[in-house]
Amino acid sequence: MQQTENDPVPAIAMRLKIEREARGWSLAELAERSGVSKAMISKIERCEASPTATVLGRLSGAFGLPLSVLLALAERAQERVALQAEQPVWTDPETGYTRRAVSPPNSLLELLDVSLPAGVRVPYPASAFAFQHQQIWLLSGRLDFQEGPVTHHLAEGDCLLLGPPADCVFFNPGKEPARYVVALTRR
Amino acid sequence: MQQTENDPVPAIAMRLKIEREARGWSLAELAERSGVSKAMISKIERCEASPTATVLGRLSGAFGLPLSVLLALAERAQERVALQAEQPVWTDPETGYTRRAVSPPNSLLELLDVSLPAGVRVPYPASAFAFQHQQIWLLSGRLDFQEGPVTHHLAEGDCLLLGPPADCVFFNPGKEPARYVVALTRR
DNA sequence: TCATCTTGTCCACTATAGAAGACGATCACC
DNA sequence: GGTGATCGTCTTCTATAGTGGACAAGATGA
Numbered sequence: 001m002q003q004t005e006n007d008p009v010p011a012i013a014m015r016l017k018i019e020r021e022a023r024g025w026s027l028a029e030l031a032e033r034s035g036v037s038k039a040m041i042s043k044i045e046r047c048e049a050s051p052t053a054t055v056l057g058r059l060s061g062a063f064g065l066p067l068s069v070l071l072a073l074a075e076r077a078q079e080r081v082a083l084q085a086e087q088p089v090w091t092d093p094e095t096g097y098t099r100r101a102v103s104p105p106n107s108l109l110e111l112l113d114v115s116l117p118a119g120v121r122v123p124y125p126a127s128a129f130a131f132q133h134q135q136i137w138l139l140s141g142r143l144d145f146q147e148g149p150v151t152h153h154l155a156e157g158d159c160l161l162l163g164p165p166a167d168c169v170f171f172n173p174g175k176e177p178a179r180y181v182v183a184l185t186r187r
Numbered sequence: 188m189q190q191t192e193n194d195p196v197p198a199i200a201m202r203l204k205i206e207r208e209a210r211g212w213s214l215a216e217l218a219e220r221s222g223v224s225k226a227m228i229s230k231i232e233r234c235e236a237s238p239t240a241t242v243l244g245r246l247s248g249a250f251g252l253p254l255s256v257l258l259a260l261a262e263r264a265q266e267r268v269a270l271q272a273e274q275p276v277w278t279d280p281e282t283g284y285t286r287r288a289v290s291p292p293n294s295l296l297e298l299l300d301v302s303l304p305a306g307v308r309v310p311y312p313a314s315a316f317a318f319q320h321q322q323i324w325l326l327s328g329r330l331d332f333q334e335g336p337v338t339h340h341l342a343e344g345d346c347l348l349l350g351p352p353a354d355c356v357f358f359n360p361g362k363e364p365a366r367y368v369v370a371l372t373r374r
Numbered sequence: 375t376c377a378t379c380t381t382g383t384c385c386a387c388t389a390t391a392g393a394a395g396a397c398g399a400t401c402a403c404c
Numbered sequence: 405g406g407t408g409a410t411c412g413t414c415t416t417c418t419a420t421a422g423t424g425g426a427c428a429a430g431a432t433g434a
Binding site: 036037039040043049050051052055 | 420421422423424425
């Protein structure tokens with residue numbers, strides 16, 4: 001019989017829901033755009049049906065993605081370990097600010113490992129985190145976090161829950177790099 | 188409704204057949220390995236059914252391929268233009284022999300554009316073209332083609348139909364590079 | 375508080391995916 | 405010229421994919 005029990009249905013279900021919600025579409029809207037009934041989309045997202053190639057083609061078309069890409073994303077979403085070597089890192093060449101996406105792709109909860117060099121200021125506009133729940137946890141060094149009118153002075157180990165969206169600024173007042181975790185989830 | 192009429196069924200059908208035949212498997216053998224009935228595989232290959240994600244998962248598993256890769260290959264097989272820049276070229280660093288795969292991926296009929304430097308001999312074992320129908324068409328230069336016991340002397344424009352499998356040798360007796368087309372199809 | 379809109383799920387019903395086996399073809403070997 | 409092999413397709417039947425519409429649960433607003 002089959003060698004690798006490789007059922008793609010849960011991965012597809014998860015990916016489908018992520019793609020739809022990332023676009024802010026309801027079941028009805030995706031049904032409209034794809035030509036697939038919303039009842040069926042609901043079933044697929046709940047792993048109660050195994051979509052045919054035809055239906056998958058319509059859905060990926062609605063997302064503007066080639067089917068193979070949708071499937072590849074689905075497979076990656078199945079990976080539950082994100083090795084450090086594979087985690088995408090972004091570095092600002094001017095300030096030396098680095099940000100590493102720790103969480104496996106497409107997690108509901110995302111963890112960012114940030115390093116902020118001494119004396120550097122990083123602005124963070126309110127628009128960047130609307131509809132998100134966020135916390136900032138300082139692992140080492142010092143961090144002044146300006147949230148709208150108020151400023152929080154964080155020391156090692158402190159954890160801050162962000163309030164309603166406001167223009168923010170990260171600032172490292174110390175002499176050592178500040179290392180902190182940003183944890184965020186959509187709501 | 189859907190924007191891009193993007194039906195993956197024909198592409199999947201074509202790719203499935205190619206993967207199966209490339210492994211020399213019959214419908215029954217693939218059915219055995221994948222756990223999908225041979226009747227169903229037959230239908231899928233003839234575009235008479237749209238396989239579910241579950242069935243696609245079993246089939247790709249039998250081939251030892253991730254589903255997304257199988258689909259990506261299927262999508263590429265749909266491309267009907269192979270731009271010269273995308274055609275894979277292989278060059279033998281010792282002799283300067285070059286071979287370019289002209290045809291779009293997975294065509295039933297494959298065209299190779301070969302350039303053989305002056306004085307170079309390239310052996311071609313019988314085992315390399317069993318079950319293939321082949322023709323050799325000399326575009327420019329000269330080519331001596333040794334087919335088992337007999338040798339054909341080809342001049343510009345000549346076209347040779349290969350007989351039953353035999354050990355062969357390509358040889359360019361001229362002073363200019365020989366450029367020829369190898370056209371082959373499975374039988 | 376009562377409409378009204380939107381959300382996702384549930385309920386018939388129909389179309390078809392998928393399995394198991396029969397069937398006619400082709401080929402190899404006595 | 406039989407006689408089994410094996411090939412792919414066709415046939416029958418069942419499970420389920422897929423549709424359209426009803427439904428209950430929030431959300432919004434007058």
